[in-house]
Amino acid sequence: MLDNDVVQDEKASESEGLGKSVFSKARLSRDPRFDGRFFVAVKTTGIFCRPICPARLPKEENVTYFEHATQAMAQGYRPCFRCRPDSAPRSAAWKGVGASVSRALSLLSAIPIESVADIACRLGISERYLNKLVVNAVGISPKQFQNMQRALFAKQLIQQTSLSMTDVSLTAGYQSLRQLQRAVEQYCGTSPTQLRKKQGAEQKSISLFLAYRPPYNWPYVRDFLAARAIEGMELVTKNSYQRYFSSHSSAGVFKAEHDQARNGFNVHIDMPDLRALHTVIENIKLVLDLHADPLLIEQSLMQAGLSQKQLTSGLRLPSAWSVFESGCRAIVGQQVSVKAAIGQVTLLVHQLGERVSNVVSSQGFDTETGECYSFPIPETVADNNLEFLRMPQARKNALRSFAQLFVSDSVPAHEDILAIKGVGPWTLDYLKMRGERNPDIYLGGDLIVRKVAQLYPIEPDKAAPWRSYLTLQLWQLSNQQKES
Numbered sequence: 001m002l003d004n005d006v007v008q009d010e011k012a013s014e015s016e017g018l019g020k021s022v023f024s025k026a027r028l029s030r031d032p033r034f035d036g037r038f039f040v041a042v043k044t045t046g047i048f049c050r051p052i053c054p055a056r057l058p059k060e061e062n063v064t065y066f067e068h069a070t071q072a073m074a075q076g077y078r079p080c081f082r083c084r085p086d087s088a089p090r091s092a093a094w095k096g097v098g099a100s101v102s103r104a105l106s107l108l109s110a111i112p113i114e115s116v117a118d119i120a121c122r123l124g125i126s127e128r129y130l131n132k133l134v135v136n137a138v139g140i141s142p143k144q145f146q147n148m149q150r151a152l153f154a155k156q157l158i159q160q161t162s163l164s165m166t167d168v169s170l171t172a173g174y175q176s177l178r179q180l181q182r183a184v185e186q187y188c189g190t191s192p193t194q195l196r197k198k199q200g201a202e203q204k205s206i207s208l209f210l211a212y213r214p215p216y217n218w219p220y221v222r223d224f225l226a227a228r229a230i231e232g233m234e235l236v237t238k239n240s241y242q243r244y245f246s247s248h249s250s251a252g253v254f255k256a257e258h259d260q261a262r263n264g265f266n267v268h269i270d271m272p273d274l275r276a277l278h279t280v281i282e283n284i285k286l287v288l289d290l291h292a293d294p295l296l297i298e299q300s301l302m303q304a305g306l307s308q309k310q311l312t313s314g315l316r317l318p319s320a321w322s323v324f325e326s327g328c329r330a331i332v333g334q335q336v337s338v339k340a341a342i343g344q345v346t347l348l349v350h351q352l353g354e355r356v357s358n359v360v361s362s363q364g365f366d367t368e369t370g371e372c373y374s375f376p377i378p379e380t381v382a383d384n385n386l387e388f389l390r391m392p393q394a395r396k397n398a399l400r401s402f403a404q405l406f407v408s409d410s411v412p413a414h415e416d417i418l419a420i421k422g423v424g425p426w427t428l429d430y431l432k433m434r435g436e437r438n439p440d441i442y443l444g445g446d447l448i449v450r451k452v453a454q455l456y457p458i459e460p461d462k463a464a465p466w467r468s469y470l471t472l473q474l475w476q477l478s479n480q481q482k483e484s
Contacts, residue, residue: 023038023065024060026038026051027040027051027057027063027065028057030051030052030053031051031052032052032213032214032263033213033214033215033294033295034051034052034213035050035051035052035088035089035211035213035263036050036088036089036090036211036213037051037067037213037293038051038065038066038067039051039065039066039067039068039069039071039072039085039088040053040058040063040064040065041063041064041065041066041072041075041077042058042062042063042077043062043063043064044058044062045058046076046077046078046189047077047078047079047080048066048069048072048073048077048078048079048080048085049080049082049083049085050080050083050084050085050088052083053080053082053083054082054083055080055082055083068138069085069086069088069148069152070138070140070144070145070148070149070152071138071139071140072085073148073151073187074139074140074144074148078187078188078189078190079152079155079188081159081190081195084155084156084159085152086152086153086155086156087156087160087209087210087211088211089211089212089213089290089291090285090291100123100125100133101133101134101137103123104119104123104130104133104134104142105134105137105138105145107119107122107123108134108142108145108146108149109145109146109149109282110278110279110282111149111150111153111171111172111173111278111279112173112275112278113146113150113173116130116131116142116143116146119142130142147183147187148187150172150173150174150183151172151183151184151186151187151188152187153172153278154168154169154172154174154180154183154184154192155184155188155195156208157171157172157206157208157277158184158192158195158196159195159196160207160208160209161206161207161208162207163206163274165177165180165192167274168180168192170274170275171274171275171277171278172278180192206267206268206269206270206271206277207266207267207268207269208267208269208281209259209262209264209265209266209267210256210264210265210267210281210284210285210288210290211262211263211264211290212263212264212265212288212290212291212292213263213292213293213294213295214263214294214314215294215313215314216260216263216294216314216316217312217313217314217315217316218239218258218260220312220314220315220316220476221241221288221289221316221318222236222238222241222258224318225241225318227338227339227342228329228338228342229342230342230345230346230349230373230375231346232346232349232350232371232372232373233349233353233372233373233374233375239257239258240255240256240257240258241255241256241287241288242254242255242256243321244356244372244373244374245280245321245374245375246354246356246374246375246377247271247273247276247279247280250271250272250273251271251272251354251356251374252269252270252271252272252273252280253269253270253271253356253372254267254268254269254270254280254284255267255268256284256288264290265288265290267281267284269281269284283321286319286437287318287319287320287321288316288318289316289317289318289319289437292316292317292439294313294314294315296466297315297466297469298311298313298315300462300463300464300465300466300469300470301463301466301469301470301473303462303463304458304459304460304461304462304463304470305456305457305458305459305462306456306458306470306473310456310473310477311473312473312476315469315472315473315476317433317434317437317439317468317469317472318434319434319435319437320434320435321375322375322435323411323431323435323436324375324378324403324406324435325375325435326430326431326434326435326436327402327417327427327431327435328345328348328375328381328399328402328403329341329345329434330426330427330430330431330434331395331398331399331402331422331423331427332344332345332348332389332391332395332399333345334395334422334426334427336391344389344390344391347388347389347390348376348381348386348389349373349375349376350371350373351384351388352376352380352381352384353373353374353375353376354373354374354376354377355371355372355373356372356373356374378403378404378405378406378407379403379407381399381400381403382400382403382404382406382407384400386399386400394421394422395422397421397422398420398421398422398423401420401421402417402420402423405417405420414428414432417431425445426443426445426446429441429443429445430443433468433471438468439465439466439467439468439469440464440465440466440467440468441467441468441471442460442463442467442468442470442471443471444460446471448474448475448478449471449474449475451478452474452475452477452478452481453474455477456477458470
């Protein structure tokens with residue numbers, strides 16, 4: 001929290017890059033690039049907002065600044081109904097506090113929720129130490145953080161979708177409508193019925209808006225995804241990205257349509273089982289890299305030696321749907337062109353993927369002629385001889401061994417992946433970059449990256465912790481050289 005009545009620690013403010021005066025200037029500018037980086041609480045109304053809120057600007061002496069929505073809620077402020085803080089890009093409140101805290105808050109944000117004890121066990125730390133880390137990072141306990149995240153997700157579903165209150169309750173992880181009502185009243189200062197002013201027709205199809213911090217280079221993301229799209233599973237148009245996926249042993253489909261005027265995507269999701277809806281929404285955000293802060297990334301790339309002219313404004317890191325999918329793509333793509341690799345991955349999907357052409361599409365999704373598919377599960381790949389793939393047997397064996405790791409362990413260790421014969425450092429780094437969505441992977445062993453890096457006086461380590469974006473930027477510079 002940055003309170004006008006409290007003298008802030010100068011060193012802490014400098015480490016976050018935004019002091020009190022900078023928050024004030026950003027608030028007055030209503031610049032959308034600061035959306036999600038902080039929240040503005042108004043003492044006289046008890047409401048907190050995004051810095052882009054269209055409401056009349058309050059006086060400076062009446063506001064308090066928070067770096068995360070849950071911090072404002074913990075102080076008794078309720079979210080604004082106009083700008084909907086729950087819809088803002090993810091706050092960077094825990095930026096720079098360490099990998100353990102970042103991983104902990106990610107696990108605590110997941111729905112359905114895990115017990116705090118289980119999360120501590122997964123992190124390899126004690127529950128007491130986890131509590132200390134989270135309280136120091138965001139000022140509230142892990143359990144409070146979970147409850148607030150769940151309430152904000154329920155609020156988003158109530159306001160942005162036509163799901164019945166029963167479906168909202170179950171999807172957000174509440175055991176009853178009464179639990180949902182209590183949570184919304186406690187953290188949002190109103191009732192679920194009041195949040196939903198206009199009750200639409202109740203349906204299972206979800207439509208909601210996902211925001212990002214501009215600039216966002218949609219043509220780059222679109223072309224990147226289009227070049228790697230698998231026919232029958234993915235469809236990329238001028239202004240949208242659509243794909244089929246598996247969730248809880250059932251099929252689903254989503255379509256994300258770019259809305260540049262609103263700095264985000266209109267997303268439509270059709271899935272019969274809503275238990276994994278929160279996970280699917282978070283996955284869509286990661287696939288489209290909606291949490292990135294382009295200003296911080298560009299500063300790091302220039303510190304590494306690139307000039308402003310050489311940068312692709314609004315660069316994003318489009319990721320794969322899962323770690324398993326990214327690994328399969330990387331193994332199949334070894335030593336061949338992107339086009340040739342996608343041809344083989346398409347064969348893999350058409351032969352072993354689940355056919356999902358019968359998915360009911362109530363939102364008018366685009367469909368292609370013939371069958372549609374979701375990516376195959378590890379068990380199917382591990383148990384097949386893969387004779388239909390046109391590539392060396394050694395690579396088929398590597399692909400099966402890779403799949404077997406995921407059958408035995410949903411999160412295999414990097415050392416085990418690297419121990420597979422035929423899997424080298426490049427393949428593992430590609431998996432980390434696009435599958436694990438690690439923003440700090442420099443593919444120094446990549447032939448194109450190595451060639452382009454020789455043309456510019458760059459120091460890759462100075463781009464940390466955004467070296468994955470440096471890799472993408474060097475690929476982009478190579479493409480520009482070919483075009484010229």
